[in-house]
Structure formats: structure tokens, C-alpha cells
Amino acid sequence: MKFFKTIRTKLIISTLKSALKMSNSNEILRELFRVSVDAVQPYKLIIDSVKLEKGHLTVKGVNYPLRKPVHIVGFGKAVLEMAIALEDILGSYLQMGIISIPQGILESCKISIPENSKIQCMEGANNNLPDQNSLKASLKIQELVENLNEDETIVVLISGGGSALLPLPKDGITLSEKLELIKKLGNSGADILELNCVRKEISKIKGGGLAKLCYPARVITLILSDVIEDRLDIIASGPTCTNMDTSEKAIDILKKYSLYENLAESIKKVLQDNSSSKEDHTFIRNGKFCHVDNYIIGNNRIAVDAILEKSKEFGFQSFLLSTNITGNVAELSKVYAGVSKNFADFLSNTKTKKKLIDDLLRFNKMITFLDEESIIQEVEKLYSNQKICLILAGEPTVIVTGSGLGGRNQQLALSFSVELHKLQIGSSVSVTLLSCGTDGIDGPTDAAGAIGYSTLVHDCVEQNLDPNFFLGNNDCYNFYNSFQGGKYLVKIGHTGTNVMDIHIILIEK
Incomplete structure (x- = not known):
């Protein structure tokens, strides 16, 4: 009896230790995510990038003499x-000024707009979906900019979510027709580049449309990037950047996903008219608008650098693997689980350092590491009782097959947990992942994302929850809301910023 009592006691102690470690990891992940969001707060980024002195506006070192008025x-x-x-x-x-901003952000913004402000704030795009309110804001912006003259300066502010807040379709297309097409395209698994290509070709202000409307006024655009590699033609679908895509390319994308044949006639007509019409090059020089200067003032690299620094305070050996994550969440979760398993095996002394490096290089082909050489150098410094932090960022996609409630970050966290369970990571090592959107909103939910971990599937048994059922129905919000009182959902509200998604994986003994 003493023997079994001892075994039972050891199991209870082991379970308690695991639970405490899980709780600690949960808090550390939330703090690291908070630090990343704080690093890209827009007020600070503007103050750091823009100066005014003696009638000259300086943007990142470039001087502009100002002639009143400025808009x-x-x-x-x-x-x-x-x-x-x-x-x-x-x-x-x-x-x-006129700005189109998400519904509810005025209440949650940390900084209040002054009562005597000259800026009109128009809220819309509830749950990040274009609506009549954001359409009205687009029309007001169009009305302001198309009446400017060459003596005037207009400063254009762009950040993530700009597409939903600037939804004005080209003449002849209704907003509902445009939204239905973009929704079908997204649900078919189109990536962000494909979505933006089609958006630009059926939108009046995107794809350089705003820059054309502003001519001949001087345009200074300040951008907080929310796209891979900070491509100017992709951020908010490039309203002040020349359009490198074509209607022919948009048609090919729609055909790829079998959406062209049943397309609304109004959209077909616009795409066909775009193909046959010639671009007006009056204000374009060397492929750029001659009256426009675009500046990136912030991106996800700033956010992940903040995580790198903060994670050291918690004693982690940190690896910045990539800031350009794309692809489908279902496949990405397998890659993340595989990478995590390799590090876990090293910490468990079942894998050599050389084998760890060899296996990591295999995964490089799937997620494209930021700097392969530096990652190898960091692995060389590892020792077997080290705490490891893997940092990734970007914007993957989800193929929607169900009718549930969730977002790509919640889907990734839960899918990652299931994949880890399949790989049977030993109980001596804990693996925990946070996947969150820096805007604080993941899909049409009130969560920024969620946390997944190596024993989540095992812990679901007590509540009779089947993670695979919720994944198949794209219902991860309801899973996490039910699981252990919702403590693994990450809810922070609108953050007032957006530099795509942050993925942090903690691996420790």
C-alpha cells in the first residue's frame, strides 16, 4: 500500500507542478504580447517620425515647406x-481632417481626442467588416480630397484594417456585391496578396485611387504596416501607391477559385473595362506618383524586437524565426508543432545539437527563417536546461468549412495543441503557444487570440470537449470560452494599433 501511496503522491505533485508551470507560462506569454503591442503604439511612432519647425514639416529626415492649409x-x-x-x-x-476608424475604438482608445479637434472621426466596419458607415466615411474622404489644389498638402494616415474602412466600390458595383465576392474568396483560402489584388480592381480608392483623386495636391503618407515585407501596394490595398496588379490577374485569381463564372455582371463589366482601358500616366514618373511620398513609420519587426528584449528578463534563450509567416493555419500548426517537438527533444536529451540544427533547416523550407545563419549560431549556444522562446509573426489564413465563431489565431492555438498531442511530447517538457492579433481583435470576436499547450487535449477529457469537432466547425471561440472558464482566451480589446499577428512559443523543462 505504501508503494501505491507513494506513486499516487508523486503523480499529484507532478500534476501540480505542471499546472503551476502552465499558469506561469500563460502569464509570461500575455506579458510578452503586451510589450509587443506597446512598442507599436501609433502616437509614439508619429512623434518619433514627424517634426515641425519654422514652417517646415520633417518626416524621417525629409523636409517639406508648408503652405496653409494642411489636411x-x-x-x-x-x-x-x-x-x-x-x-x-x-x-x-x-x-x-476626416478619419475612418473601427466601431467602438473611440471608447477604448487610451488617448482622448480633444473637444476642439479639427478632425472628424467616423466609426464603422463593425467586427472588421465593411458596412454602410465605413462607406459613408469613404465618400466623405473622397469629397475632401478631390477638391484640393496644388498649393495644399494632405497627410494620409494608413494602418491595418484600412481596407474594411475604405470600402468604396468602383461605379456600377454595389457594396454588397463587393463584400459577397471578397467573403467567398477569403473562405476559399485565397491569401492576403490574392485578396488585395481583387479588392484593388473593384475599388475606387484602393490601388492608387486615392492618390489620383488628391492630384495635384502634395501627398505625404504615413503608414503603420500590417503586411508581409511592408509592401506599399498591399497595405490597405495601396490607396496612395501605383497599382502593380491588373484586372487580368484578378480574373485569373477568381478563376483559380472557381468564382469567375458566377460573378455578378456588374463586377465582370468593371474587370473587363479595366482590362481594355489605358492607365493615365500624367502624374506617374518611373512607376511612382510624382506628387506622393510614402513612409513606413512602424511594422512588426519593432514589435518582435520588443519581445526579444523582454523575454531575456524572464530567462529565455530567444529565437526570432520569422516576421513573414503566411500560409494555411492547418498546415502551419503542424510546422510549429514539429519545430517545438525538436526543441523539446533537445531539452529532454533525446536529440543532439547537430540533429536539432539539421531538423530545423528542414522546416526552413516551409516557413522561411528570417536569418538562417543567426539561428544556427543561437542553437550552438543552447544547453539542455535552457528555457526557449520562439518568436514568429505574420498573417496566415484559414479555410472556412464550418459555421462556428472564431478567428485564425484561435484556430492556430487549438490546432497547434492537437498537433502537439499527436507528437506525444513527454511530460518532462512543457510547450505553450500564444497566437494573437496585435489589433486586439481575432475574427468577428472580442478576443485577440488564444493560448494552446501540449497537454490541452488531455485536459479536455474532464469537460467532455472534443477539440477536433470545434476545429472542423471553425468554432474555436466557443471551445475556448467553454474550456476551463475561458482562461486561455486572450482579451484585451481594441489596441489602437495593428502590425499583423504575433506567435510566441515557450518551451521549458
Whole structure:
């Protein structure tokens, strides 16, 4: 009896230790995510990038003599704080501004817009979906910019979520027709580049449309990037950047996903008219608008660098694997689980350092490491009782097959947990992942994302929850809301910023 009592006691102690470690990892992940979001707060980014002195506006070292009046337009999840900061800098030089911002962000913004502000804030795109309110804001922005003259300067503020907040379709297409097509395309598994290509070809302001409307006024665009590799033609679908895509390419994408044949006639006509019409090159020089200067003032590299620094305080050996994550969540979760398993095996002394490096290089072909050489160097420094932090960022996609409630980050966290369970990581090593959107909103939910971990599937048994059922129905929000009182959902509300998604994996003995 003593023997079994001892075994039972050891099991209870082991379970308690595991639970404590899980709780600690949960808190560390939330703190690391908070630090990443704080690093890309838009007010600070504007103050750091823009100066006004003796009638000259300086943007990242470039001087612009200002002639009154100056106007502001903006659209995106971060532009409220950007606009407040810019109004503080411009003072009396600012005549007026119009910004299109997400529904509810005025209440959650950390900085209040002054009562005497010259900037009109128009909320819309509830749950990150274009609507009549964001359409009205687009029309107001169009009305302002198309009446500017060459003596005027307009500062355009752009951040993630700009597409939903600037949904004005080309003439002849209704908003509902446009939204239905984009929804079908997204649900078919189209990536962000394909989605933006089609958006631009059926939109009036995207794809350089805003820059054309602003001509001949001087346009200065300040951008908080939410796309892979900071491509100007992709951020908010490139309203102040020349359009490198074509209607022919958009048609090919729609055919690829079997959507072209049943397309609304109004959209078909616009795409066909675009193909046959010639581009007006009056204000384009060397492939760029001659009256526009675009500046990236913030991106996800700033956010992940903050995680790198903070993780050291918690005693982790950290690896920045990639800032360009794309692809389908179902496949990505397998890659993340595989990478994690390799590090876990090393910590368990079942894999040599050389084998770890060899296996990691295999995964490099799937997720494209930021700097293969530096990752190898960091692995060389590892020792077997080290705590490991893997950092990745980007914007993967989900193929929607169910009718549930969730978002790509919640889907990734739960799918990762299931894949880890399949790989049977030993109980001596814990693996925990946080997957969250830096805007604080994951899909049409009130969560930024969720946390997954190596024993989650085992822990579901007590509540009779089947993770695979929820994954198949794309219902991960309801899974996490039910699982252990929702403590693995990450809820922080609108953050006022957006530099795509952050994925952090902690691996420790």
C-alpha cells in the first residue's frame, strides 16, 4: 500500500507542478504580447517620425515647406492615435481632417481626442467588416480630397484594417456585391496578396485611387504596416501607391477559385473595362506618383524586437524565426508543432545539437527563417536546461468549412495543441503557444487570440470537449470560452494599433 501511496503522491505533485508551470507560462506569454503591442503604439511612432519647425514639416529626415492649409485623412485601426499625434504637431497649420476608424475604438482608445479637434472621426466596419458607415466615411474622404489644389498638402494616415474602412466600390458595383465576392474568396483560402489584388480592381480608392483623386495636391503618407515585407501596394490595398496588379490577374485569381463564372455582371463589366482601358500616366514618373511620398513609420519587426528584449528578463534563450509567416493555419500548426517537438527533444536529451540544427533547416523550407545563419549560431549556444522562446509573426489564413465563431489565431492555438498531442511530447517538457492579433481583435470576436499547450487535449477529457469537432466547425471561440472558464482566451480589446499577428512559443523543462 505504501508503494501505491507513494506513486499516487508523486503523480499529484507532478500534476501540480505542471499546472503551476502552465499558469506561469500563460502569464509570461500575455506579458510578452503586451510589450509587443506597446512598442507599436501609433502616437509614439508619429512623434518619433514627424517634426515641425519654422514652417517646415520633417518626416524621417525629409523636409517639406508648408503652405496653409494642411489636411488629414486616414483609415485603419491605428489612425485615431496617429491623427491625434499629428494634430498636436501641426497645430494651426491643420485646417481639417476626416478619419475612418473601427466601431467602438473611440471608447477604448487610451488617448482622448480633444473637444476642439479639427478632425472628424467616423466609426464603422463593425467586427472588421465593411458596412454602410465605413462607406459613408469613404465618400466623405473622397469629397475632401478631390477638391484640393496644388498649393495644399494632405497627410494620409494608413494602418491595418484600412481596407474594411475604405470600402468604396468602383461605379456600377454595389457594396454588397463587393463584400459577397471578397467573403467567398477569403473562405476559399485565397491569401492576403490574392485578396488585395481583387479588392484593388473593384475599388475606387484602393490601388492608387486615392492618390489620383488628391492630384495635384502634395501627398505625404504615413503608414503603420500590417503586411508581409511592408509592401506599399498591399497595405490597405495601396490607396496612395501605383497599382502593380491588373484586372487580368484578378480574373485569373477568381478563376483559380472557381468564382469567375458566377460573378455578378456588374463586377465582370468593371474587370473587363479595366482590362481594355489605358492607365493615365500624367502624374506617374518611373512607376511612382510624382506628387506622393510614402513612409513606413512602424511594422512588426519593432514589435518582435520588443519581445526579444523582454523575454531575456524572464530567462529565455530567444529565437526570432520569422516576421513573414503566411500560409494555411492547418498546415502551419503542424510546422510549429514539429519545430517545438525538436526543441523539446533537445531539452529532454533525446536529440543532439547537430540533429536539432539539421531538423530545423528542414522546416526552413516551409516557413522561411528570417536569418538562417543567426539561428544556427543561437542553437550552438543552447544547453539542455535552457528555457526557449520562439518568436514568429505574420498573417496566415484559414479555410472556412464550418459555421462556428472564431478567428485564425484561435484556430492556430487549438490546432497547434492537437498537433502537439499527436507528437506525444513527454511530460518532462512543457510547450505553450500564444497566437494573437496585435489589433486586439481575432475574427468577428472580442478576443485577440488564444493560448494552446501540449497537454490541452488531455485536459479536455474532464469537460467532455472534443477539440477536433470545434476545429472542423471553425468554432474555436466557443471551445475556448467553454474550456476551463475561458482562461486561455486572450482579451484585451481594441489596441489602437495593428502590425499583423504575433506567435510566441515557450518551451521549458
